[in-house]
Amino acid sequence: MRILAKGLPALENPVVAEDDSPATRRLRGRCQRRERYLRWGLNYADHASELAFTPPKEPLVFIKAPNTFTEHHQTSVRPNNVEYMHYEAELVVVIGKTARKVSEAEAMEYVAGYTVCNDYAIRDYLENYYRPNLRVKSATA
Helix, strand or coil, X not given: CEEEECCEEEEEXXXXXXXXXXXXXXXCCCCCCCCCEEEEECCCHHHHHHCCCCCCCCXXXXXXXXXXXXXXXXXXXXXXXXXXXXXXXXXXEEECCCCCCCCHHHHHHHEEEEEEEEEEEEHHHCCCCCCCCHHHHCCCC
């Protein structure tokens, strides 16, 4: 299967079956190593109520360093000195080309696709939900 989008290179199907059994299928890592990954936080009303705080008026943007990612079927390691490593499934929007000052009407022209990931935060280090520090969101994977 090839996935095509306007102006973007074709994306090959990342599922490779060693045989026809779903149990033996493996996903090839599609995560390219970049300088940084921008993430949005506190963007669900349920999440705000779970954490007992008022959501910010502006989006919370934080950085995930490239060394924080693992590929499919790899393990995320909890550091020895950490008691509370919170994890949750996240929807990932894959941006397929450089974007700057893109209007809302043009935004979807830059989306190459969607995937899911398991994001984590080390809550032991969290001092302020509105400004998570690097130790909370960017511990080495």
